[in-house]
Amino acid sequence: MKESLRYRLLSAQLEMARQASRSVVLVVTGHAATGKTALINELNHRMENRLTEVHALAPSSEERARPYWWRYWRRLPARGRVGVFVHGWYGDALFARAEQRIGPGAFRDHLAEIRAFEAELAAEGIALVKLWLDIDAEEQGRHLQALQRDPSRAWQVKDHDWQRHLQHGVLETLGREMREATEAEHAPWRRLAGGPRHAPAKTVERRLVTAMAGPLPSVTPPEEAVTPLAEAPPRLADLPVPTDKAMDKDDYLERLARAQARLAGNAREIQRRGIPVVLVFEGQDAAGKGGCIHRLTSALDARLYRVHRIGAPSDEERAHPWAWRFWRRLPLDGRVAIFDRSWYGRVLVERVEGLASPEAWRRAYGEIRRFERQLLAHGAVLGKLFLAVDKDEQLRRFRARAETPHKRHKLTEEDWRNRERWEDYREAIDAMFAHTHGVDGGWALIDANDKRRARLAVLDHVNRLLEARLDAPR
Incomplete structure (x- = not known):
């Protein structure tokens, strides 16, 4: 069964590349110490990695000097390819709110922008797979300590991982709000158990096969608030009669x-x-x-x-x-x-x-x-x-x-x-x-x-x- 699923995943990816009629965006986010890196490495090993691009972004000075969404638009995968984003646009909003760099209103505004962004991608033939990896706070703490005690793996633990551990309850609450606000038929969330005792790769592989080979869902664009105009828009009929002089x-x-x-x-x-x-x-x-x-x-x-x-x-x-x-x-x-x-x-x-x-x-x-x-x-x-x-x-x-x-x-x-x-x-x-x-x-x-x-x-x-x-x- 293990080889069969792996074969289905690779076959679906190669057929998607041959047809070049869609692409797949996989977003992996969630709590710290849930094994996001290990999961992505395993998936990358099972797929044709020449057709897969992984992005774990810290904004560069060039990206800060352009509109926010530029950094993601420029990295969208071409049709026939897979783009993997570690935290991506969700991490930007989630961690900024958890650290109180933005308020609740700005957080909701960012989630509304995400809904519109993902609807636009889905309408253009991009299949979205969104994963939230969970872990219990106590298990998270034990796992971080075990990693830090192991000289061969201590490098994996960064200061921000301990910060995320201290914010576990806050991130759990904000993550729930975030998922509820951005859930859609064309962009559904899948919540999976992560950490050293769990191996979610098979579940993710099945979802990727569906995204690559299954029917694309219908898309309903988000409703927009209409801002009243101070003046009527122009019309070609408004042009004056031309003068001969x-x-x-x-x-x-x-x-x-x-x-x-x-x-x-x-x-x-x-x-x-x-x-x-x-x-x-x-x-x-x-x-x-x-x-x-x-x-x-x-x-x-x-x-x-x-x-x-x-x-x-x-x-x-x-x-x-x-x-x-x-x-x-x-x-x-x-x-x-x-x-x-x-x-x-x-x-x-x-x-x-x-x-x-x-x-x-x-x-x-x-x-x-x-x-x-x-x-x-x-x-x-x-x-x-x-x-x-x-x-x-x-x-x-x-x-x-x-x-x-x-x-x-x-x-x-x-x-x-x-x-x-x-x-x-x-x-x-x-x-x-x-x-x-x-x-x-x-x-x-x-x-x-x-x-x-x-x-x-x-x-x-x-x-x-x-x-x-x-x-x-x-």
């Missing part, structure tokens, strides 16, 4: 120089204070996003920013949840990340072109709101700019590109195809504004029919965002 070039260049000098000063102070900046550019084809970004970056130190041009996902990106490729591109504190198209592609091009299912793009509105709230909670400046042109101006720019040798590469068959679905995109854009125009992460709708005015409007908006952040109480 272009902005004077000399006036434009003078104002551009002033705006860029202002931006350079703001950016230096942002960098000095260690404030991250995330700028999102969306817009209709030929609306001038590239030109606006170029005028923006011309005022910045090239060492402090990065422009991410987002197109179709790579094979590596398709093997992960759709938001993974955006999380991994977030900037360090004091740096600027500029997204030329972004996560909003999920509710724009992927919606209109049928590249995402209706269930997926409708779910994405809530996932985007949570993502952006986490950026803001970390202290980031978030700017979202949509550049809009009318249909006649877009056609004029398409023709100009076709007739200009050094611009022909900018015009593709996809641009013409998207133009044929103008009204479908218009509907998707207005829905995007309605669902994601947050209190702090609001959209700026930029009239881009006149490129010069649009570039100045973009610079002015970004400057105002940075200045508002710099003027805010620390």
